[in-house]
Structures are given as structure tokens and as C-alpha cells.
Amino acid sequence: MPLSASLEENASALREAFGSSADLVLRYIELATSPKRRTAVVAYIQGMTDRQYMEDSVISSLSTFDGHTLTAASIIEVLRDGVLTVADVETIDDLNDVKRHIAQGYCAVLVDGCDKAIVGDVTKWETRSIEDPTSESTVSGPKEGFVESLSTNITLLRRYIRSEFLRVEYFYSGPVSRTPIALVYVAGIASERLVQEGRERLRRLDVDGISAGLEEYIEDAPTSLFPTLLKTQRPDRAVGALLEGRLVFLVDGNPETLIAPATLHMFLSSSEDYYERFWVGTMFRWLRMLGLLVSLLLPGLYVAVTTFHQELLPTPLLLAIAAQREGIPFPAVAEALLMEVIFEILREAGIRLPRIVGPAVSIIGALVLGEAAIRAGLASPAMIVVVAATGVASFAAPAASFQNAIRLLRFGFTIVAAAMGIFGMSLLFFVTVISLCDTRSFGTPFLEPIAPTVVMDWKDSLIRAPSWAMKSRPWLIWPKEVKKPHGRPVPWSKGRQKE
């Protein structure tokens, strides 16, 4: 819908479009033009704009403007190019465009007799300051985390990659909310095919509004138990992925960015790995893999071994477990599920507890449910140990979304173990692995580099090779140039010693 030449029509159209919303401001200014003075309107939304900046660069510029020599045709261009001192301005001639810009926190300048409008970026709103990402904190390494503001987040990325190769593309999702989504990649490293795929998926996005939960719409396996996009709040992590040729999606209002394609090993690695010696980093990875298996299988294994395969246990251990089990009223599986569920409830409740009552509930959880359950003969100490070890191990995987998938699957394993023992567990494990083999993330097999086997990529998955030994980028995400520029550590050479 084009703008009309009449200011009053335009103003009332705007007022009507926003339903006379209380925070829509229309500021009338008389412009000093000849032959007669003209009225201009500055339209903006309170709270979305920087008041000071508006006054300095728009209101006062327009009020002191002296335009007696101007013609009607050029007034908009003159205002845009010579009067308004806003950094980012453009001229538009569509009313819907104007509305969209105002809704985003721009100010619009409409002049009587002109069917064009100037929009200027004067947005400013309260944002959280940059903090240590609490869900992914590390001991060493940068302490910055993404925040809710998209532009801040992109700045964080830019600070790591200070070249023109970092590309940012904006997409606006939802006819109502118009949330900006940014697709970020490094030109020359990310394959064009992958970038095109990312664009395509964002373009096809058809939702009302989105801030969290973008991954549900753009992932390859929407029904899978496992996440196929990696969420991170750490800029260093996102930058690492960008430099490997991956895509990063940022959504305004959400501090979690999405990395695609994501493979299983990425859920088991952390930025920490790269800030420690590579031996230590490798150990961390193996510990996490072990933790993953423990948290997935331990309760099931305990149930299976104590109810089906007693011969697998060393005699003293079996005797100890049997002694503890005496007098417990439930079968092992009921005991396991009971304690597991209680633990999960505690964990869930613990997240939402107000800080003040937190310690009280922890005490109840630890003492009443642990110690007293044993004394009351409801659970055996061995089971408490199993559940506790499982609970602790489940935190070993750095990605929370992955932890939760494992948490859920653990119940499956416990139930199957009670029905069919280790045989059943093997079956379920088999089914899980097969379904993971079938899962892809933006075209990359989820289990890469294990299945399909890409030995070249083991350097940064099964182990954490020294940084100088990682001479190539991940192979299966179709990177344009596999070779990385550097390749050797720089020791104190003899020649330099002489200098």
C-alpha cells in the first residue's frame, strides 16, 4: 500500500494500523520551508528508541531546519542526506514498510505533500550485559556468553572473525512477530550448498513467532529423541564451528545459538578441551563418553545383572548386594524406577526452586530420600549409589539437550532390562544405534566420523589432537577448502635465538 501525499491520511493510517496503541508517538514539527511552512510527523514507539539520540539527531535537526529554497520533489532527499544526523536512514514509499520499521523501533519521518517516508535506526532497548554463560561455564577460556540481543551477539562473533568473510544474512520470521533471525557463516569456508540449505530452511519457516525453539522447525529429524542441532551460549564455540565451515543461527531474544550441522561428538566436547593440553583434552572426551554410557546404562545394567545374570558379579559383591536387598519390599526394577523418578523430580524441582528454599529442599532430598529411604527399607544402599552415580554421570555431557535425551532413554533401558535382561538392553542399544545411524543433521550423518568412518576427522572427535596437528576441516560437511592455513607449532628456532 503506497503512501499518500497527504500527511493527515498517512498519520491516521498509522494510528489506525497500530490501533491507537498508547506507546505510538506521533510528533508534529513545523518545517521552515517556502512558499509555506510544512508539517512533518516523526513517528516512533516509546521505549524501543533512544530518547536522547532522537532529540539530538531527529527532532532538533528538523526544528532548526531552514529550507526556504527547496522544491517539493527534493525535500525528502534533502532531509535524508543533509538534515537528519541518524547513521542508518533510508527512504521508503510503502506504508506497510513504514509500519514494520516503526514496530522494530525505527523512527519514521513523514512530510506533508510527500508520498515518501524516511526511516532511521534509533533503536535502543534495555539488554542484559554480557555474562559468563552459566549453562556452559568452563574453568579456563573466555567468560563471555551470548545475550538476548541479536546485534550484540553478532558483534561478539565479529570480534573473533574480523574480516569481510564473515557473512550475516537476516530473515524475519512470522507475519506478526517478525523476529529477526540471522544466518551466519564464513564465506569461502562454508560450502555454498550448505549455506543454500540454511537459507532455504529459514525462508520456508512459517510460524507466528519464534524466539526459542527454532531448531524444532529446521532440523532434519524432528521426531528424533536426540537433538540434531547444537545449542551453545558460547561465542568461542560458535566461532569454532564457523571456522569449520558450519552455519550458525542466531535468533533475536534468545541467547542460545544453533550450530548446524551437529554430530554426536560435538555434544560430547566442550570449549574446555581446547584450552587444556591435548592429552588432558582427550581424557576429558573419554571421560564424557564413559559418563554418557554410565548415565544411559548403569541402572538398567544393575537391574539386569541382579535379576538375571547374578553369575556375572564377583561373589563378594553379589553377597553384599543380596544382603542389602533383603527386606526390600519391591523388585529391583521397581526400586530402580522409584529412585530414578524421585531423583528426576528433585532435579526438575531444583531448577525452579526459589533460591531461598533451595537448600531446604536439597537437605530433604539428600537426607530424607537417600538416608531415610535406606533406613526405612524402601531402597538398598547399592541402588542409591547406582542412582547417584547415574545422576552425576548424566551431567558429564556438556550439552543439556543431549543430557535430557539420555535421561529419557535411560528409563527405556531400565524397563527393558527388567523384562529381558542384558539381552533386552542389547536389543534396545542396537535399535538406538541404528536409528542414530539413520539420523542426519543438515545432510551430515549424525555419527560421523564413526559411521561413516572418516579417519581424518578422528583427530577432533575421538581424541583431541594438538591444535597444530589439525590440518584439515571436517570432511563431510562439504567444505570448499579442506586444507587449513597453518600446520606446525612455532618453536624457538635457532635463527631467532641469535637475534
Next chain:
Amino acid sequence: MRTRPLARQLLIPVVFALLSALTTAGCWDLEEVDEIGIIGSMGLDKGEEGRVIVSLEVINPGALASGTSGGATVSQVVAVVLRDEANTIAAAISNAQRRLPRRLTTGQVNTIICGQALARQGIGAYIDYLVRTADIRGSALLATCDTGAGLLQRPYLNPLPSRTLSSLAQAAIGSGQTVMTTLNEFAVRLTEPGIEPVTMHTVGRRTKDVQVKRQGEEVEQTEKSISVEQPVVVGRSIEGELPDDSPYLQPYKEAGTGELLPAVTIDIGIAAYRDDKLVGLLDDSEARGFLWIDGRLEQSALEVPDPTGSGEMMGLKVIRASSSIKPDLKEGIKFNVEIHVDVEVAQAPLSLSFKDTRLVSALEDSLRDLIMREALTTLNKVQREFRSDIYGFGYQLYRTDPRIWQELEPKWNDEVFPNLDIQLDIQTRLRAPGSVYGIGAG
């Protein structure tokens, strides 16, 4: 997005299959751990008319872990010995099951003890049962004993008889006077050509409980009783059958009376088999004599006379011993056995100086004589008396020349082995005589 029609089709059936698995909980082999009767060890004895008496040590885990508070512990009996007589072990166990409120499970059997009388009659069929039963561990200790049930007695330094025996077996290897045979090894030796099984042989020694009274207090307070071994003539008890009224034949503890039987300590040796039948026992230095050629000796302490002729005895400690048996088929069938033994001085008269190399070589010579004597004594006994190739000479021949072995196999133990020409080549070395400090001149 990739469509997965097959997965979609299978989704619901698979979910239902998994859910229905729940309803089968409690299927045939599900057994809660507090509902099983854990058999720790099994004793086999000769019964009437070719039957076997099976004694089962069923462990009561609740009584063992007396420290835990969970569960009501009524009885303090740590183990019950069930005994039943049948033609097969399987039948005996299922008979014994009638009297036990928990399902008997053989998965944790770690010691199997065969009574001598049964072993002399042959235990092949029972070994077959033990190997055939999938959950009995092949690594279970197999031992021969005066009476199989005899060892399921009051244990010492261990809460359970079966534990006592298996840890004793592991520790006693250090005496250099026994072997530790697992069920698997026995089964393998039964089936391999040219080698006969041996097992650990155990014999109980009765002890007497002595009350220790604390002195200097007005009231005589009785400490816990201490078991003191009765003096036993070495080797005396190893052959004889125990009398019927021997406490060894009593169950571990009479239910109800609470009376503890006197402790029994266990002494060990080697039992030699021919096929599945016990043919003889090797005791003390005879057992070591077997191990010199067998090569499985790990540690032992030896005594040789002082080579300078003072008449005192010296102690030597074996730190390494190995042997290899090589058939020599150039003229008839001969065997050369090379034995390497490294020793350390453990105890020496103060006058001896090991700076003298002649002394060292004299010591090595007299050690060689000792080993030669021990090895040959046992070899003679095994060849002439046992007529059973427990060393595996036949096996070495079979590996070297299977055709000759095939000819000799039927008459090997009876005719060939007893008259075999076996040369021993013994090399002894006194290791580091100077670096092992004593207070003597050396």
C-alpha cells in the same frame, strides 16, 4: 526432509512390542537377588551304590553383612550346608532344593572339592556336569580332599569355608608345594592327549580351641577363643580316611544348637590323576619335586647344607624357576628336561663369605643335587607307582611327532611312560649374593 516410510510403519508395532515386554517381566529366568540361594562351594563324596553325595554350601548374605541395618536379620548362620545323595549332581541339587526356601543357583560356585574315595573311583561324569552347566565358572577351583564335605567346615580368617579354601589356594602357591587347578584346566587335561590332570590336594588339620584369660584382673575375663593347631605328624594325615565320628563330617554348624565346631586348618599337597581317577598324592618335597619338572613353581624356600662343611643348614629362596621338556627321537624315545632355577640366600651361617666364587659355585652344585634328588624321587614315584603322565611328556611327543604318538598312545601310561628315559639338565644360579645383605661375613 527425508521421509522414512518404513520407520513410520514400524513405529507403532515396535512401541507395542516394547510395551508388551513389560508384561513378560518375571519370565523364566528372572530372579531377584534376595530370592536366590547362592552356592559358594560344592563338595562331592562317594555315596552308596555308585551314587554321589553332594554337599552344597549355601551362603546367607544377610548374616555376612551384619553391619548393615537394612532388612531384618533373624538368623546368624552365615552358611548352611545342604547334603543330598543321588546318581547325578543335578538330581542331588534338585533334591536339596526341596529343603531350601530360595532358588539354588550355581553361578557363584568358586570351589569344588572332591572326596578321595570318589576321586579314586573316577569323577569324569561329574566334571562333565560341571563343564556342561553354563553358569558354573570354568575358573572355579577344583581340589581333592579326604572328604569333600569335610572342608565345608568352620572357616578361618575368612567368614566362609569356600572363601577360605579359594584364598588359601591362591596364597599357598607361594609355598611351592601345590598347584592350583581350575575346572577348565582339569577338563582340558582330561581331553588333551598325553597329559594327565593334577589338582590341589587338601587335608584338614584339627585344632583345639584355647580360652585366653586376661591376667591381672579380678574377674577372669574370657577373650575370644583362639584356635591352635594340634601337633600333626607331617604327611600322616594326608592319606588316611577320616573316622566317621570325625568333626570334619559334621555340618558346618548344627542349626539350633549354636555350637561351633573346632576350627579346621587346611594343609595342602598335590593329587595326581590318571584319566579321571585319583592315583596318588604328592606331599611336601615330593610336590616340589613334581613342580621342578612341571615348571609351575613360583616361590619356595629350600634348605641345603653349608658347603664349607660346618654341618649347619642354609636357607635359599627360589626367585625364578622354569623348565622345558624336549623329546629326543634320534635313538629311541628320550626326553631331555631343562630346569633353570634362580635363588637368593635367605639364611646363612655367619661364617660364610659370598665373596668367594668357589663357595657360590659349591652352593649352586649342592642346590643342583637337591633339586635333582627331589625331582627324581617324584619322577620315579610317578613313573613306577602312579603310572600316570602328569608331566605331559606324551603331550610334548604328540606335538613333536604325532605319528609316533599315535602308535604309542594306547600303551603310553602302562608300558611306555614308566620306563621312559628322562634326562634332567639342571642349571642353578645364585643371584646377587652380594646385594642381599645379611649380618654374616658375606
